[in-house]
Amino acid sequence: xxxxxxxxxxxxxxxxxxxxxxxxxxxxxxxxxxxxxxxxxxxxxxxxxxxxxxxxxxxxxxxxxxxxxxxxxxxxxxxxxxxxxxxxxxxxxxxxxxxxxxxxxxxxxxxxxxxxxxxxxxxxxxxxxxxxxxxxxxxxxxxxxxxxxxxxxxxxxxxxxxxxxxxxxxxxxxxxxxxxxxxxxxxxxxxxxxxxxxxxxxxxxxxxxxxxxxxxxxxxxxxxxxxxxxxxxxxxxxxxxxxxxxxxxxxxxxxxxxxxxxxxxxxxxxxxxxxxxxxxxxxxxxxxxxxxxxxxxxxxxxxxxxxxxxxxxxxxxxxxxxxxxxxxxxxxxxxxxxxxxxxxxxxxxxxxxxxxxxxxxxxxxxxxxxxxxxxxxxxxxxxxxxx
Amino acid sequence: xxxxxxxxxxxxxxxxxxxxxxxxxxxxxxxxxxxxxxxxxxxxxxxxxxxxxxxxxxxxxxxxxxxxxxxxxxxxxxxxxxxxxxxxxxxxxxxxxxxxxxxxxxxxxxxxxxxxxxxxxxxxxxxxxxxxxxxxxxxxxxxxxxxxxxxxxxxxxxxxxxxxxxxxxx
Numbered sequence: 001x002x003x004x005x006x007x008x009x010x011x012x013x014x015x016x017x018x019x020x021x022x023x024x025x026x027x028x029x030x031x032x033x034x035x036x037x038x039x040x041x042x043x044x045x046x047x048x049x050x051x052x053x054x055x056x057x058x059x060x061x062x063x064x065x066x067x068x069x070x071x072x073x074x075x076x077x078x079x080x081x082x083x084x085x086x087x088x089x090x091x092x093x094x095x096x097x098x099x100x101x102x103x104x105x106x107x108x109x110x111x112x113x114x115x116x117x118x119x120x121x122x123x124x125x126x127x128x129x130x131x132x133x134x135x136x137x138x139x140x141x142x143x144x145x146x147x148x149x150x151x152x153x154x155x156x157x158x159x160x161x162x163x164x165x166x167x168x169x170x171x172x173x174x175x176x177x178x179x180x181x182x183x184x185x186x187x188x189x190x191x192x193x194x195x196x197x198x199x200x201x202x203x204x205x206x207x208x209x210x211x212x213x214x215x216x217x218x219x220x221x222x223x224x225x226x227x228x229x230x231x232x233x234x235x236x237x238x239x240x241x242x243x244x245x246x247x248x249x250x251x252x253x254x255x256x257x258x259x260x261x262x263x264x265x266x267x268x269x270x271x272x273x274x275x276x277x278x279x280x281x282x283x284x285x286x287x288x289x290x291x292x293x294x295x296x297x298x299x300x301x302x303x304x305x306x307x308x309x310x311x312x313x314x315x316x317x318x319x320x321x322x323x324x325x326x327x328x329x330x331x332x333x334x335x336x337x338x339x340x341x342x343x344x345x346x347x348x349x350x351x352x353x354x355x356x357x358x359x360x361x362x363x364x365x366x367x368x369x370x371x372x373x374x375x376x377x378x379x380x381x382x383x384x385x386x387x
Numbered sequence: 388x389x390x391x392x393x394x395x396x397x398x399x400x401x402x403x404x405x406x407x408x409x410x411x412x413x414x415x416x417x418x419x420x421x422x423x424x425x426x427x428x429x430x431x432x433x434x435x436x437x438x439x440x441x442x443x444x445x446x447x448x449x450x451x452x453x454x455x456x457x458x459x460x461x462x463x464x465x466x467x468x469x470x471x472x473x474x475x476x477x478x479x480x481x482x483x484x485x486x487x488x489x490x491x492x493x494x495x496x497x498x499x500x501x502x503x504x505x506x507x508x509x510x511x512x513x514x515x516x517x518x519x520x521x522x523x524x525x526x527x528x529x530x531x532x533x534x535x536x537x538x539x540x541x542x543x544x545x546x547x548x549x550x551x552x553x554x555x556x557x
Contacts, residue, residue, distance in 0.1 A: 017547050021515050024500060025493035029409055029419035037405055040427055044434050045401070047394035210521060213536035214543075238534050 148177050152184055152203075156192075159199035171206045182208045186215055198228045205232025213237065220245075230254055234261040239270040246277070252286065259283070260290040266298045275305065275316035284386070291323055299329065306336075306345040315385045318345040322352025330358045337361075337371065347378035391438045392446075400446045401433065407517075408450055414512045415458055417501030425461065429454045444526055448519065452527045455509055462505075499549050507542035510535055 042048055125133070155170050174181045185204045192200055201219055204212050205228070213236070219229035230249065234242050239262060246258040262274040277287035291297065302324075305317035321329055330353060336346035347365070350358045365371035392400070408429070412422035432453050440449050500511060506528070513524045514535075521539075525532045 017543055017550070020492070020496045020546075020550055021500070021511075023493045024496040026413050026417070026497045026501070027419050029413055029422065033409060033419065033423050034406060037409065037423065037426055037430070038402060041398075041401055041405070041430050044431060045394070045398055046434055046437060047398050049434075050394060210532040210536045213533055214540040217537065217540050236533055237537065238531055241533075241537055 144177075145180070148174070148180055149184060152181055155203060156196055156199045159202060160195035163195070163199070167202060167206055171203065174203075174207055178207045179209070182212060186212060189215060189219075194224075198225055201225055201228040201232055205229075205235050208232070208236070210236065227251070227254055231257060234258050239265065239267075239273050242270075243273045243276075246283070255283075256286045256290050256293075259287050260293045263290060263297060264294045266296075266301065268301060268304075271298055271301050271305065272313065275313050275320070278316040278320055279312050279385070288320070288323055291320070297324060299324065299326075303332070306342045306349075312385070314342070314345045315348060315381060318348040319352050319382075319386060322349040322358075325355070327355070327357065329353075330355050330361075333358070334361050337365070337374065343374050344378055344381065347374050348382050351375075351378055351382050391441055397433075397437050401430070401450075404447050404450055407447070408454060411451060411512065411517060412454055412458075414497070414501065414516055415454070415508065416462065417498060421462075425454060425457050428457045428461070432457065444523075448523055448527050451513070451517065452529075455527065459505065495553060496546075496550065499546060503542055503545065507538055507545065510538045511542045511546075514539055 151173055155174065159165050159167075159170060182204065185200055185208065189197060189200045189204065201216070204216065208216075213233065216229045216233045219225040220233065222229075230245055231254070233245065234257070237245070242258055242262055246255055246262075249255040249258060259274065259277055262270045262277075265271070274287060277283040297320075299321070302317045302321050305313055306321075308314050308317070321333065330350070333346045333349050333353075334357070335341075337343050337350070347362075350362055353359075362375060365375045405426075409422060409426050412425045412429075413419050416422045416425060429450070433450065436453075440446065500508065502508075503511065509528060510524060513519045513527060514521070519527065521532050521535045524535045528535070530538075
C-alpha cells in the first residue's frame with residue numbers, strides 16, 4: 001500500500017508521482033505579464049478610485065472658488081463713509097498683574113535613573129538555560145509519545161486477538177491524542193499484515209480524521225482489509241462517497257451497513273441519498289432492511305421530505321415512514337390526512353404501515369366519501385412506485 | 388468583530404500576492420495568456436468585493452478563491468480538455484539528450500495536471516504547489532476536508548495511470 005502522506009510532492013517519498021509532480025514545468029508567462037497586471041490593478045484599485053474622486057471634488061471646489069472670486073468685484077458692497085460710521089476701536093486690555101515666569105538658570109534638570117525593583121528582575125534566559133529547558137521538554141514529549149505507542153500496540157494486539165472487542169472502550173484512552181495516534185497508525189498500517197492490519201484499520205476508522213481517507217480508500221481495494229476499510233471510510237466520508245461505495249459493494253451485509261450509515265447521519269443530503277436507495281428496485285430491500293438497525297432514525301427529516309419538490313422523494317419518504325414503527329408516527333400521518341396536509345403522501349405511508357391503528361384508519365377511509373379517492377390514488381401510487 | 392481592510396492595505400496585499408496568483412493561474416489554465424486574462428478578471432472582482440473580506444481567512448486564500456471562481460465561470464463549464472503539447476521531443480527519435488527528455492517529461496506532467504477535471508485540478512494544485520493545508524483547501528473551494536482528501540486521492544491515481552501509460556510507451 002502506498003504511503004498516505006501524499007499531500008506534498010517530496011523528493012524522498014517512495015511514490016514516484018511525487019517526484020514527477022515536483023518536476024512539472026509549466027510555460028512561463030510573458031515577462032511583461034506582471035507589469036501589465038500591476039498597471040491594470042493601479043487603474044482599477046479602490047484606492048485609485050477614491051483618489052480620483054477626491055481630485056474631482058477638489059477640482060470642482062477650486063473651480064467654484066475661482067468663479068466666486070472672479071464674480072466678487074461686481075457684487076462688492078459700497079465702501080462706508082468714514083465720517084459717518086461709528087468709531088470702532090479696539091479696547092485696551094488692562095494688565096493682569098501677573099508676571100511671566102522667568103526661564104530657570106542653568107540647563108534642564110537631569111533625569112534620574114529609575115531605582116531597581118527589589119526582589120529580583122526578569123531577564124532573557126541564557127543559552128545554557130534554553131538548552132536545559134529544551135532537553136526537559138523533549139524528554140517529556142518523548143515519554144508521552146512512548147506511552148501512547150504502547151497503548152496503541154496493546155489496542156492493536158487486543159483487537160487482533162478478539163475482533164469482537166468493544167471499540168469504544170478500546171479507543172477511549174487514545175482519544176486524547178487522536179492526531180498523534182492517527183499519525184502512528186498511518187505509518188504502521190502499510191507494514192502490518194493479517195489481523196493486526198485489520199485491527200489497525202478499525203482503530204483508524206474510529207480515531208483518524210480526513211487525513212486517513214487516502215489510505216482507507218487504498219485498503220478498500222484489498223480483500224483482506226476491504227470490509228474494515230469500507231466501514232472505517234463510511235464513518236467520515238461524504239454522503240456522495242458513501243453512495244458510491246454502497247453501489248459498488250457486492251457483499252450484501254456490507255452494503256446494508258453503508259446504507260445504515262446514511263440513514264443514521266441525520267442530515268438532509270444523506271437522507272436524500274438513502275431515499276434514492278429506497279426508490280431503486282435494486283437497492284430497496286437493503287435500504288428498508290436497515291430500518292431496524294438504526295436506533296434513532298431521522299423521523300422529522302422524513303416528514304420534511306413529504307413536502308419535497310420531487311415526487312419520487314415524497315413517495316420514498318412516505319414508504320419509509322410507513323415502515324417505521326411507532327404510534328406517534330401513525331397519529332401524525334392520520335392528522336395529516338384529515339387536515340389535508342400532504343394528504344396523498346400521508347395516505348401512502350399509512351397504507352405501507354403494518355400498525356393496527358393505520359390499518360383501521362385506512363378501512364375507515366375507504367368507506368368515507370371524502371377520503372375514498374385519496375385511498376385509491378395512494379394505493380395506485382404505492383403499487384406503481386414500489387412494485 | 389472583524390473589520391474589513393483599508394484601501395492602502397488592500398493595494399499592498401494585492402501587489403504582494405500578484406506573482407504567485409499569476410503562477411497559480413498558469414497552472415490552473417495551462418496557458419500563460421489565459422492565465423493573465425483570468426487574473427485580470429479576478430482583480431476586477433476584487434475591486435467589487437474587497438469590502439466583504441473581513442480577515443476570516445488569509446488574504447491569499449481569499450484571492451485564490453476568486454481566481455478559481457473566475458476560472459469556473461469562464462472555462463469549467465465548457466471544459467473538454469486541451470490537446471497535449473506537440474512541441475516536445477519525440478522519445479523514439481535518435482537518442483535525445485537527457486535534459487531534453489527531462490524537460491519533455493516535466494511538460495507532459497504539467498499538461499496532464501492542467502487537463503484534469505476542474506475540481507481534481509484545483510485540489511491537486513492547491514495542495515501540491517500552493518502548499519495549502521487540507522483545511523485551507525476546503526475553505527478555498529467551499530467543500531469538506533474529507534472531500535479534499537478523496538478528490539486528491541482520485542486525482543493522484545488518475546495521474547499515476549496516465550503517466551505510467553505514457554512512460555511505458557515503446
